[in-house]
Amino acid sequence: MAKAKLKVGIIGTGGISWAHIAGYKKQSELCEIVSICDIRPEALNEKGDHLGIDPSLRFGDYESMLSKGPKLDLVSVCTPNNCHCEHTVGALESGAHVLCEKPIAGNAKDGETMVKTAKKTGKRLMVGLQNRWNADSQAMKAFVDKGALGTIYHAKAKATRRRGVPTWGRFYEKAYSTGGPLIDIGVHILDLTMYVMAAPNPVSVVGFCYDHIGTKKAARFGPWGPWDHRKFDVEDYAVALVRFEGGLSLLLEASWAENQADEQFNFQLFGDKGGVQLSPPRFYSEFQGYLTTTEPMLPASENGHEEEIRRYIEAILKGDSAPTPTPGEDALKVQQILDAIYESSAKGCEVKL
Ligand SMILES: NC(=O)c1ccc[n+]([C@@H]2O[C@H](COP(=O)([O-])OP(=O)(O)OC[C@H]3O[C@@H](n4cnc5c(N)ncnc54)[C@H](O)[C@@H]3O)[C@@H](O)[C@H]2O)c1
Structure with a gap:
């Protein structure tokens, strides 16, 4: 007899839910996606019609979806950052595993509640940090894991844009997003860098956040058009130096609007035997007394979101012994650093973790 399919629900059917829908469809x-929820009927019905979901299984609030809809095995949380904790905790307590979009939550305290709830309920919490699964990221991780860099002592992580403020959703309104580029794209490059170098625990942070461009009627020829500078109340640029156990340091930069040449999404790792950078992928070392630069030939990259969902479902089906890819604990560690950067910037001092 064929095994029953895992029943999936989605909370928040906005932009990123398309990537989750594509990932589940591939599996x-x-x-199968059996129920969906959004407070905006137009977003709900667009995805509901696309998926052929009966109108009775399209919900305007998540509690109804979880209590009145079919019992779910897995829930994707695709709502704004300030909702992640409530929706994830609700879904975990209903008995479902949760794939929550990044960042884990609006702040580390909420993230901790989510991780604790996953432990209490015995369900998995994974966070959508899909860049880990790209071919270049995996190659860099293999170099590091095989010891090609020796001892890593410093890292640089950068996710910056000249003018790339997201203009859909509520990304630059703090009440919904809880932060700007740091929590939006800085979270991706910080997580990726820490994942690749298997970073130890963070110890302290010095951070600076600025809003010189976002809050002004600045030139704005970004890919997503103009933003409303009167509503912009988050940072547009953040820079931080993070100290980890053992003396390892990491310099992080994140921006949506910065007067620089172009968009960058990159990390560099510096070790005593070699160094790597993500973009373009390179390995720097020495050979027979000469400096060498290696350009790895990479396989075609999987779609990160689809690969994330494939790995998650695989782990769920394998059972308790299989680790959760991108577990809530990893994303919480990243969030603790992001919180500390905001705190350090606000207080003008180093913050201990
Ligand atoms: N992994 C990635 O690369 C990536 C990319 C984009 C967005 N995201 C994350 O996904 C999340 C959503 O971003 P988006 O771009 O889809 O935004 P969006 O605004 O397009 O979608 C969010 C949806 O949630 C709905 N919503 C808001 N409050 C709700 C509630 N209480 N109950 C049910 N639905 C509610 C909104 O109506 C909207 O349709 C954010 O946390 C964002 O950081 C991740």
Whole structure:
């Protein structure tokens, strides 16, 4: 007899839910999306019609979806950052595993509640940090894991844009997003860098956040058009130096609007035997007394979101012994650093973790 498919629900059917829908559709032999929820009927019905979901299984509030809809095995939380904790905790307590979009939550305290709830309920919490699964990231991780860099002592992580303020949703309104580029794209590059170098625990942070461009009627020829500078109340640029156990340091930069040449999404790791950078992928070392630069030939990259969902479902089906890819604990460690950067910037001092 064929095994029953995992029943999936989605909370928040805005922009990023398309990526989750595509990921679940690719695993259609193993799972099916059976119910969806959004407070905006137009977003709900667009995805509901696309998926052919009966109107009775399209919900305007998540509690109804969880209590009145079919029992779910897995829930994707795709709502704004300030909702992640409530929706994830609700879904975990209903008995579902949760794939929550990044960042784990609006702040580390909420993230901790989510991780604790996952432990209490015995369900998995994974966070959507899909860049880990790209071919270049995996190659860099393999170099590091095999010891090619020797002892890593410093890292640089950068996710910056000249003019790239997201203009859909509520990304630059603090009440919903809880922060700007640091929590939006800085979270991706920080997580990726820490994942690749298997970073130890963070110890302290010095951070600076600025809003010189976002809050002004600045030139704005970004890919997503103009933003409303009167509503912009988050940082547009953040820079921080993070100290980890053992003396390892990491310099992080994140911006949506910065007077620089172009967009960058990159990390560099510096070790005593070699160094790597993500973009373009390079390995720097010495050979027979000469400096060498290696350009790895990479396989075609999987779609990060689809690969994330494939790995998550695989782990769920394998059972308790299989680790959760991108577990809540990893994303919480990242969030603790982001919180500390905001705190350090506000207080003008180093913050201990
Ligand atoms: N992994 C990535 O690369 C990536 C990319 C984009 C967005 N995201 C994350 O995904 C999340 C959503 O971003 P988006 O771009 O889809 O934004 P969006 O505004 O397009 O979608 C959010 C949806 O949530 C709905 N919503 C808000 N409050 C709700 C509630 N209480 N109950 C049910 N639905 C509610 C909104 O109506 C909207 O349709 C954010 O946390 C963002 O950081 C991740």
